[in-house]
Amino acid sequence: MNYTNRFKSFIKKPHNVILVSLAIILSYLTIVPMITIILDTFTVHQSELMRVKGAAVGDFTLYHWTKVLFSSASRKIFYEPFLNTMVVSFGTCFIAITLGGMMAWLVTRTNLRFKGILSTLFIFPYIMPSWTLAMAWLNFFQNSLVGGSPGIFTALTGIETANWFAYGPFPIIVVLGLHYAPFAYILIGGILRNMDANLEEAALILKASRAKIMRKITIPIVLPAMLSTFLLVFSSAMSAFAVPAFLGTSVRYQVLTTQMYRTLNGLNPGYGYIMALLMIIIGVFILGINHHIVGSRKSFTTITGKSSNISLINLRGMTTPLSYLLLILISMVCIVPLFSFALESFIMEPGNYSFDNFTTLFWIGSGSPEIANGEPGILRNPSIFTGLWNSLRLSVLVAFISGSMGILAGYAIVKKKNSRLSAFVNNLAFFPYLMPSMAFGAIYLSMFAVRRGFIPPLYGSFALLVLVGAVKYLPFASRASVGAMHQLSNEIEEAAAIQGIGWGKRMLRIIIPIQKASFLSGYLLPFISCMRELSLFILLVTPSTRILTTMLFQYNEKGWSQYANAINLLIVLFVVLSNTAVNRLTGASIDKGIGGQ
């Protein structure tokens, strides 16, 4: 066969066309930005002219690197935030895995009560925006030491909270830990549920004690999943922006992301790009380790068994008290924050919880000049409605694009598995997951600030938000879809192909309907993530394109916490309701998308 014919037969197969197009598009949208960001770390920017003596914009310089890594200021600029990031990330992992792992074990292996409701509630913090708990924390525990009003806790008990308890690493770790615990719960729970109970029974028959079975059998077997969880939580915690921004800023506790926000938004974008680059490198490194662990020869991904045979461990007298205790604790984390938002948004003067201080001003007031520059209440505030409208159409567009791309990508990747092209596209589609959102936003900011070929300068446009969101959330959709396609045997499509049914019809009438739930998760996850995303968009929005989350952040920065609380309540309710609605209607759910059962 000559090359022309070979090419013709290659291009005849839809999955080859998809793979080639995705390879080109995604290279442009992920690899080119990487190169841009590397170049940016060596370039003089407009705002840096003052610092770099005698240079013009665009000149090559080593100033950023030496300043960030090897100068007297490096400690403050880079090393301290880096160390803080590590402390926060490790602490978060510890809490998330301990809580999530324990919960997973209790739900899958014991006769705990209220498993259904506990499980649903436990996942709640992951569905809510990450700063929800941070804001709730402030609502409850903030003190008047760093300026500002005392929280509900102080109002109720009269005890002033200590600074270390109210702000800085401790609350950041606790809040992020709680936020990512569901992640660990879903991943570890999935393994425990799939893990053959016979493996534990076999040890029991050989007279091993419960403790020994746990130590020698259960934990080693779930260890790869735990490590995987650890790495994913670690990279997520590392790139978390909102929580450290809410809880750390007032005591000047900087992590890499908050530092990046300061520098990129301020006078030293070069510093920011270096931090972004370093975070991406750490992310890639973590992915490498993860691949290594999952691919090792002790891997057990093929374990299946009669899981119905699981004999649940009887907690005996502990069952009821423990069940109620968990129910109360989890409700406190999931439901009480919402009440605090509602409460805070009705209070005139922050910190004063007496009845005559209540007001509906921030919801339906027309705005008075002495409060918050005359900003009207959020239910009659046109800029809030612009924000809501922007958030909604952004999320819908992003979900549609990344969900559909994900389906195609998953289809083509699995169809041509074991080929180099497929592996390449698979990695490209996953790559945005590793980029810290803030850094990703920064790259697109730098890349599309100018005309690129036929693409006009996109800065300030809504299209840029859609583009960055669609690429950033593609990994969610493509992973859900790769998983779904793996479960589908090739013969199912071939049976249709042999009857002469065209590719489009095969996709629409056979493949998509069969794996409907998984594919829908691939749309739902980007939608919800986008609805609550802050750090990805914060560098890119302009007043005309602002969205709810960035408005919330701005209100909070200005100290108008009532508005922030009210908006937050809106976002949480919206996200939870849409998740529940989609779940009820289609069976798709957020936990299915990230590897749960």
Place this chain on the structure above:
Amino acid sequence: MPQIILKNITKRFGSAVAVDNLNLVIDDREFLTLLGPSGCGKTTTLRMIAGLETPTEGDIYIDDVCVFSAERGIDISPDKRNVGFLFQNYALWPHMTVYKNIAFGLENMKWDKERIHARVYELLEMLRIEEYHDRYPAELSGGQQQRVAIARTLATGPKILFMDEPLSNLDAKLRMEMRTELKRLHAETDSTFVYVTHDQLEAMTLSTNICLLRNGLLQQYAPPLEVYHTPSNVFVADFVGSPNINMIEVSGESVNLDEVKLSNEQVRMLFVPTSSSFSITKGQKLFLGIRPECIAITEEGPLSGEIYSTLPSGMETIVKIDVDGLLLTCVVFGGVDFAMGEQVNISFTSEHIVLFDQATERNIATGKLM
């Protein structure tokens, strides 16, 4: 001498009854098979004896010790029942090497290193898997995994061994080979084996006693050949034996002293019982159960028909004969072939022909046909 006794064991899952009032006595060194179609409660029974499942009612004794009693609230945990268990999917620990898998139980019994080493190698040798000692389970074939699982179960030398369909994941050739080895193992280890299978051939060839279950109810508890030749009811007769037993609907009438005249549209024959006497009412509806090997193709015979199909496999030939619309299966030894439509005569040669009542499906008598 370890004897296992089950008294009035019942297991309910919610409202579904998995095992219904089961009574069994399993003697020392027996090879007992729990046989039945899927969902009949055999695995549940095995798991209850091992202590992995809790019966709803009844008592279980192992070696004269009561290990479970619903009434007295006794429930000894599996690790204290001194039994071994071989799981259907082997349940090898994926994170341990073959050596570690086998040594785990011994380490648990606090044996010293050298003794463990010697014992593990003894087993590796016995099951011919020495060269795989440092492999992980994922790197072994199904048959090798199975051997490792057996070695792990045998390592601690349990006097009672439970096996839950251990051969069902193997291919036909390997299964055949493993059957031989299991039977040898039973003789060599001097232990009691309780074996679960849905494969009647496995039960027939391996066991000293078969316990046949259906929907949680005991159907028959007897040695294999007895189950084969004198099945207690129509279900047992049909479940055991391949190809299936011929079931002919007839109506009967007692004649002479204890003989029965059987008749239907195609057949008119006299049944002479060899078992104890019985009587039937005139015109009572009966099933006549004739094993395929009890039908011979002969020069002359009481019945004639034409060949419907032949399936020669070399060692034997399965022949289906159409006797005026009644389809009979018979087995002829050796590779005989017949042409389809060929006319043949048949006769009934055995004393193991069984008569069942149609209403109760119970075994009435065994005997021969004249």
